[in-house]
Amino acid sequence: MKIIAEIGTSHGGDLEKAKKLIDCAAESGADYIKFQWVYADEILHPNTGFVNLPTGKIPLYDRFRELEVEPGFFEECLRYTHEKGAKFTCSPFGLRSLEELLAIKPDAIKIASPELNHIPLLKKLAEYRKTQDIPVIISSGVSKLADIEEALSILGRENITLLHCITSYPAPEEEYNLNLIPNLAAIFGVPCGVSDHSLDPVLVPSIAASVGGTMIEKHITLSKETDGLDDPVALTGEQFALMSHCIHQCEAAFRQYGENAKNYILKQLASEYGDRVQKILGSGIKKLAPAEEANYGRTNRSLHFMRKMKAGEVINMEDIGVLRTEKVLSVGLHPRFLDNVIGSKLSQDVQNGEGVKWEQITIKNQKI
Known part of the structure; x- marks a missing residue:
């Protein structure tokens, strides 16, 4: 199971902090280290509304403007990520950021859940993939089966990994419906994992591994008390390392028990978490989670x-x-x-x- 450490924008535009986060992610077991290439005008209209921060109420657009950095920032992050033995991936949010991201040759492109229906972005990436078969990772939060199908009809299915996701911060573990992972893999014919915004470092990742997930993405931070947009739901380095350890334990169980590993892992988890495990497994039917229903169309x-x-x-x-x-x-x-x-x-x-x-x-x- 490949592990993605989502740094996102928690570097705050500070290259030295970004390198500390890369160090933390690499030391905590990440295979991929991920960033977000932000230009506010590719994401939001200036009149989109306000966000409440500890420092007061400010326009959300302005908050995203604060997260913009020069392309050279990411080029150095890519170089440093490779130096630490991990792969570099990043989410673009529009045509400009995609073009600039492709220019530095990342190891993979990540399409975030809100961009699953950004048709011009997907078409431009598909055009690039006709000559350069770069791996693409797609999150599917706040989406329906038809949305995933449309995205894959544009991008194709070769060298694609689909991540089941709940677009809610934090996401309630009991709504994760992780039986969807093998079902989505079967429906669309692509490997499937999970993009996890829940708070527990063990529960969702371990269950995802037990049902055959091939990849997990989780936010990482140096401190939950810092002012990054996603820091409150991110894992500290110690928590991320625990998650990585648990995933590798699940992999060891599959090597030892084969087809019986799933039951073994779930039994072990149930001994600690009780009936929450079955709730998190869910029905395996794709539908919007209660925590994200109201955001469909707006996100x-x-x-x-x-x-x-x-x-x-x-x-x-x-x-x-x-x-x-x-x-x-x-x-x-x-x-x-x-x-x-x-x-x-x-x-x-x-x-x-x-x-x-x-x-x-x-x-x-x-x-x-």
């Missing part, structure tokens, strides 16, 4: 107007953003309709940041 990407526009204006590419809706804006059309929207005319006035709706546009002289 994922949709089409948004990037300026105030008047009825009769023709919509150009720069007028539309493929963005997470998040806090206060209205949800727009699915990104698959971007080509239909570009070149159409507005049938009514629209506001900056508003989600694009069919009733607002006219295509080929026919109002949709």
